[in-house]
Amino acid sequence: MGKIGGFIDIERQDESNIAAKERIKDYKEFTITLEEAEIKKQGARCMDCGIPFCHSGCPLGNLIPDFNDMVYKGEWQKASEILHSTNNFPEFTGRLCPAPCEKSCVLGIISNPVSIENIEKNIVERAFANGWIQPNPPKTRTGKTVAIIGSGPAGLAAAQQLNRAGHNVTVFERDDELGGLLRYGIPNFKLEKQLIDRRVKILEKEGIIFKTNVNVGVNYDIKNLDYFDAILLCGGATQRRSIPVKGIDAKGVHQAMDFLTQQTKALFNKEIEGEAISAKDKNVIVIGGGDTGSDCVGTSNRQGAKSVTNFEIMPKPPLHRSPETPWPYWPLQLKTSTSHEEGCDRNWLINTKEFITDSEGNLTALKTVEVAWEIVPGKRPKLLEKPNTEKIWPCDLALLALGFTGPETTLSDQLGITLDDRSNYKATHFQTNVPHIFTAGDMRRGQSLIVWAISEGREAAVSIDKYLTSTSFLATKGDGDLPSI
Incomplete structure (x- = not known):
């Protein structure tokens, strides 16, 4: 080896x-x-x-x-x-x-x-x-039908696995293109969209049916799902977090995902919804230090921002693995993305106190305060403001990259799905309280990684296959089975 x-x-x-x-x-x-x-x-x-x-x-x-x-x-x-x-x-x-x-x-x-x-x-x-990845439709069909709501990585992975098992799979996507956050939440410079299309063509030739512009429970009657023997909900965690401070409704304060979605749609000459958001010639402040915040930095620089500043409320991580997260755990360690390298003033332990506007409600600046975290064993960390540290930052565009609080409740309300104490769709072995309805991905586990979404989709497919046929020969995590690609 x-x-x-x-x-x-x-x-x-x-x-x-x-x-x-x-x-x-x-x-x-x-x-x-x-x-x-x-x-x-x-x-x-x-x-x-x-x-x-x-x-x-x-x-x-x-x-x-x-x-x-x-x-x-x-x-x-x-x-x-x-x-x-x-x-x-x-x-x-x-x-x-x-x-x-x-x-x-x-x-x-x-x-x-x-x-x-x-x-x-x-x-x-x-x-x-080299042409080694070819469509491989199943040799026989079970006659069972499965509806998958959401075409992100969890939904696509589950669709391919269930199709391999011989079930008839239909995937519903409310956007005009497939891929979920892969399509409109990830900038093109990180994932060119033809890569999604290339894979989707394989899935279509394998027999999976895709329907776009279908928002189940909104423009598609929930009763239409009665046709299917099983349903998998993979709608993601799309409720965006905000901050309850003065001026949050100012013109120039936007959710990061709206900004990123607009840019991708503009790149492909698609119609955008709502007010056009542009960083060109503006002082941009991105609030939130995760991957979405980094994507906003890279996009702002490409749009021609005058300056790009990034706020993070947490302390600056160490350059090397922290003793608190020893190998083989995920390390507490500073991550500098390629977007940061393209130009960004990064600031840690900063909390936004107010969005300052002019007489017409246009954003002109942000007021912040420096903070510290009080750590007491056995108690939740407490955020403390440092006295006399308020600062005004010139700002024409503020982007909120603060993560997501959970899935929307449109489907859970109409289908009678129980939520857990984190507002996610509750499931045991991916099966909800409604026996023929399953859930996977961020909708089940909360905001997470693409690799977890694919894993969830694969594992949910096994549970659905067993529900429909009492057994399953689908590959489970790392079992070494080698199905055709």
Whole structure:
């Protein structure tokens, strides 16, 4: 498995990027692919661990040492088969996943971990380029019908798995295009949309039916779902968090997802809803330090913002893994994204107190205060304001990237679905209190990662398959089954 001593002799090599000043001129992906020989060397760094913790770090249970070894040996098609046995869409995770597998890589204890995510992306892209990923419709049909509401990664993964089991699957999407947040929540420079379309064409040829512009319970009568033998709800966690401060309704204060959605739609000459949001020639402040906030930074720079500032209410993480999150746990560690590198003034322990406006209600500035966190064992952390630290920041556009509070209740109200104490759709083994209705992804577990969404969709498919047929031969997490791709 891998090259003996490869992890000693070979240094980690990551992809390079087009220079920031050049890449912000458009919305294309900007990574520069490594040569095949170098990628094979990166696969050779895998240690053949007795207990490969990367498996447990990956929510999908990807068979990482196995496909690394195939890459090292130049067996790319076998690598693709192994990768697809646990992951329906490695072209998405290979670009967007924060790679918890790498954070739990045993090599990471003493050196830089194996570049698992980049290897994964190169495997799937080589598989597409060589025509190894072909439609594989089931040989027989069960006659059972399944409705999947939501075409994000959870819904798409479940659809492919259930279709493989022979069920007739229909996916409903309320937007005009498929993909959920992959389509309109992730900027094109991180995920070019033809990659979604490329995969959807495979799924369509396998027999899955997709219906867009269908908002179940709004413009599609909920009673129409009575036709289906089982229903899977994968609508995501789309209730956006706000902050209850003076001036929140000012002209120029917008939710991050509205800003990102508009930009993607504009890129493809689609009609946008509501007021046009632009960062051009404006002082932009992004409130929230997560991935969505980072995406707003990169988009603002591409739109020609005058300045971009980022606020985070939490303390600045350490440059290296914190002792509080030792290996193999997900580390508390500073993350600097490519968007941050393109230009951004980052500020930690800052709390917004007021959005200041002119006489016409237009945003002109933000008032903030510095904060600290009081940590008492056994109690919730307490936020404290530091006296005499108020500051006024010039601002024409404020973007709220504060995460999501849970799923919308349109479907739960009409279908009679019980919610849990976090306002998510409650389910046991993905089955709700209504026996033929299941739920998965962010709608069930709350705001999370794409890799978790795919895992949830796959696992929910197993539960639905068992409900419909009393058994299931679908692959479960990391079981090593190798269905055709």
